[in-house]
Amino acid sequence: MTDPHERLRQLGLTLPVPPAPVASYVPTVLVPIGGGRSLLYIAGQVSVLDGRRLTGRCPDEVTMEAAQLAARACGMNLLAQMEAAAGLANVEQVAQLIAFVLSTPEFGDQPKVINAASDLLIEVLGERGKHSRAALGTNSLPFSVTVEIAAVVVVRAR
Numbered sequence: 740m741t742d743p744h745e746r747l748r749q750l751g752l753t754l755p756v757p758p759a760p761v762a763s764y765v766p767t768v769l770v771p772i773g774g775g776r777s778l779l780y781i782a783g784q785v786s787v788l789d790g791r792r793l794t795g796r797c798p799d800e801v802t803m804e805a806a807q808l809a810a811r812a813c814g815m816n817l818l819a820q821m822e823a824a825a826g827l828a829n830v831e832q833v834a835q836l837i838a839f840v841l842s843t844p845e846f847g848d849q850p851k852v853i854n855a856a857s858d859l860l861i862e863v864l865g866e867r868g869k870h871s872r873a874a875l876g877t878n879s880l881p882f883s884v885t886v887e888i889a890a891v892v893v894v895r896a897r
Contacts, residue, residue: 743827746863747818757819758787761881767824769894778834779825779892784816785884794883797842797852801885806840807855809885813838814856817890818863825894833860833870838888842876849874856888 747754760766760782769777786793786809793809795801801809817836821827838853840846853874860868870890880887 741865743818743830743863746865750862752815752863754819754822755787755789755815757823758784758816767820769824772893775896776831777825777894777896779821779890779894781817781820781824781890781892783837783839783887783889784813784820785881786810786812786886787816787884788812792882793885795841795885796883797840797885798846798848799843803848803851806852806885810838810840810852810855810888811859813886813888814859817856817860817888821892821894825892826897827864829895829897830864830867831893831895833864833868833890833892835891836860836870836872836888837890838872838874838886839877839880840874841878841880841883841885844876844878846876849876852886853888856886 797806
């Protein structure tokens with residue numbers, strides 16, 4: 740497996756600054772599980788790209804492509820939080836994503852939206868990026884963002 744930083748360079752991607760919390764929580768929590776490993780819980784990362792919130796409900800206010808861009812932005816923010824908390828090179832496995840898509844009641848393609856984030860994690864981390872997942876529709880998200888994704892990641896101690 741290529742080093743995640745090298746893979747980011749190959750893909751022409753630069754990690755954003757990890758987003759700071761906007762309420763009473765911390766962005767990440769490391770819970771030791773033994774054997775020099777920890778579970779890294781990453782708070783929900785909202786769809787922010789280049790400092791701008793990507794907002795709107797799918798599919799009536801934003802297209803599938805725009806929603807997928809929002810999911811990919813969440814994926815980049817998850818990677819930034821992993822790097823800040825544990826270092827991408829120390830990621831053993833992305834265990835789970837819990838994803839929410841701001842969507843109309845009849846919209847059922849949340850998994851297609853969230854694939855953009857899942858695919859990004861696999862592009863950057865290889866097999867270590869494969870994960871279990873929930874992709875849910877919701878009628879409201881903070882700041883009317885299109886997507887929010889939280890994660891659980893197994894990491895090695897630095």
